[in-house]
Amino acid sequence: YGLKRNWYVDERRDPEKATHAAAKFLLDLYKDFDHWYLALAAYNCGPGRVNRAIRLHHTSDFWQLHSLPRETRNYIPYYLAAAIICSDPTSYGFKTPKTKPHKYEFVQIEQSADLTVLASSAGVSLKTIKAYNPELRQSATPVQSAYQLKIPIGKKDQFESNFNSLPSDQRFAPQYVAHKVKRGESLWTISKKYRVSIHDLAAVNKIRNRHRLSIGQKLTIPVRRSSGGTLLVSNSGPSGHKKIKYKVKRGDTLGHIAEDYNTLARKIRRWNKLEYGQPIFPGQKLTIWVKEDMGQLASNSKKNRDKVVHIVKRGDTIGHIAESYRVASINIMSWNNIKSKQTIYPGQKLTLWVKNNNNSSNSVAQSSNKGKKVTYTVKRGDTIGHIADDYNTTVKNIRSWNSMKQSSYIKPGQKLTIWIGSTKNSLSKNADNLKIYYTVKRGDTLSKIAENHRVRMASIMKWNKLNKANTIFPGQKLAIWIKQG
Structure with a gap:
């Protein structure tokens, strides 16, 4: 019935054009059925349904x-x-609403x-x-044909003056891009890339x-164009961001990937x-847009940590x-010079800068507060962490x-001085310990969590007020006090 529908225009959405088309359709139905009741019924459910009911x-x-x-x-x-009520609304208790007439005038737009x-x-x-x-589907007028644009009445002179004073490149912006078909591409993949339908692409x-x-x-x-006039092409991202390609690994989820790159899954x-x-x-392979200044933010994040x-x-x-230590994944990658395609492996040491919630001094106690002196001989397989755990210190x-540097290692036969009973030996919540929150995952046990964080299971139960009858569940957050170093 003369209504056009394409990428730019859907005239069914225009009330005036749609009303004229509906009237023509109703008139054709009346010619077919020769009765207004049957014509109205066919208008509602279709002429085929009415013909079947008649038979x-x-x-x-x-x-x-x-x-x-x-x-x-x-x-x-x-x-x-x-129809009866509209013929005499006041007799049936209705009032005719007062409306302003919808007046407009046309201006012709030669190009998109x-x-x-x-x-x-x-x-x-x-x-x-x-x-x-309302018939316009996109934020632009159609290409390859002139378009009669409706504007409020009285605005035509102002429109023509302002519009004609603009440079042509600002008045008529192209609403399409050119694409060269590559090996392995199809209309479906191209339509997904540019967020258009296959029907529109073929048309x-x-x-x-x-x-x-x-x-x-x-x-x-x-x-498509956004309300701001920018092209919504799939290879364009937010300003101030750079594009990276991430290859999905086994066990990855969109939530974990989003957290790693400090963005959102949606x-x-x-x-x-x-x-x-x-x-x-x-x-x-996933396309991810990350902030260009993320590296600088990561370096600044070391302050007060x-x-x-x-x-x-x-x-x-x-x-x-990152979730366990309550830091951003992008910061961990920056602190350890890990690129997006690199993987971490068991035994790898990662440097983290964690917020310390305690304001007390981190200085080590003097000898007067060290308690009883013990000399320990290092055995094969020992680590400083295991020795500190055995003697309830840090x-x-x-x-x-023992005047050891941060990068120093111990070796079998080496003698270490340890002070038992020192005020700094307790693994309670002091300045030498950092509080983190660990989110329980599927398959976790208290013993496994304690072993991974090098603390005692009894301590985890005490810190979180758990007893032997309690069970942990995925998603539960556990407070854990870990030793620095």
């Missing part, structure tokens, strides 16, 4: 066509009631133009332009066989055209470690008592 009941009396849908059988009485520019030229808002032209390029593309073929891609879905609930798989060395254990990910204390 089934052997009558053309609308009131006898009981096989019609209930909505259609009620549609005619509603229509008749509305951005609606934001048109609205600014007319001195009205973008919302007003869209309300006057713009006049493609009859959608399954046949040739390598090197040039396609015209109609591209943004990763949008950048990669993933639907909610759509799974990712190992080897898949304590240095902790974390030894990677089997099953660890940067996201899990690694930092042992290094200080």
